[in-house]
Amino acid sequence: MSVMPALTYDDPNAAITFLEAAFGFQPTLMVTDDAGRVQHAELAAEGGTVMLGPSGWSDWARSPRSAGGANTQTVHVAVADVDAHCARARAAGARIVAEPSDQFYGDRTYRAADPEGHHWNFGQHVRDVSAEDMRKATGLTVEYRT
Numbered sequence: 001m002s003v004m005p006a007l008t009y010d011d012p013n014a015a016i017t018f019l020e021a022a023f024g025f026q027p028t029l030m031v032t033d034d035a036g037r038v039q040h041a042e043l044a045a046e047g048g049t050v051m052l053g054p055s056g057w058s059d060w061a062r063s064p065r066s067a068g069g070a071n072t073q074t075v076h077v078a079v080a081d082v083d084a085h086c087a088r089a090r091a092a093g094a095r096i097v098a099e100p101s102d103q104f105y106g107d108r109t110y111r112a113a114d115p116e117g118h119h120w121n122f123g124q125h126v127r128d129v130s131a132e133d134m135r136k137a138t139g140l141t142v143e144y145r146t
Contacts, residue, residue: 004042005075006051008061009116012038015052018115019043022092023077023122024085025050046079064117074111074119082124086110089122104137105129 009015016038019025025043032038040053055063064071079085086100089112097119098111109123131142 002049004049004051005073006053007075007118008055008057008063009052009118010055010063010066011116012041012052012054015114015116016041016043018092018094019050022089022094022112022114023120024088045077048077050075065115069117071117071119074121076121076123079122079124082108082110082122085122086112102126104134105142 007015013036016025016027020027020043023045025045027041028044028049029040029042030038031040038052038054039057040051042049042051053061055061055066083100086096090096094112094114096110097113098109100108100110102108103123106125106127106129107123108126109121111119111121113119131144134140134142
């Protein structure tokens with residue numbers, strides 16, 4: 001099984017331009033109408049794929065911008081160099097919501113919002129952490145299941 005997040009944008013054409021510049025995604029599939037407006041697109045980066053399309057394709061799909069800023073999900077993307085990725089995103093105009101920092105579970109992450117308000121979390125694994133060390137750091141029980 002593979003999972004592909006599908007995001008809704010008021011202006012999917014502008015979103016693609018931003019996602020390329022800020023986050024390094026490259027379009028692999030574009031479906032457009034006669035006016036050139038994207039109706040469906042697939043973009044890939046570092047082995048992962050996201051899909052996107054326009055608001056209004058159904059009555060329940062909306063961009064955060066057209067839903068009062070609400071997000072019902074965050075897309076997490078593993079990257080090779082989180083600090084360089086954050087610098088690229090910032091230079092391209094991404095709003096950095098959380099600066100790069102080391103997490104208790106062994107990743108270094110940052111969070112950015114795109115122009116329509118989707119939140120993106122980018123992470124790089126930097127160290128292995130045992131379940132016991134995570135429990136000590138947070139007070140939460142961490143249990144791996146296979």
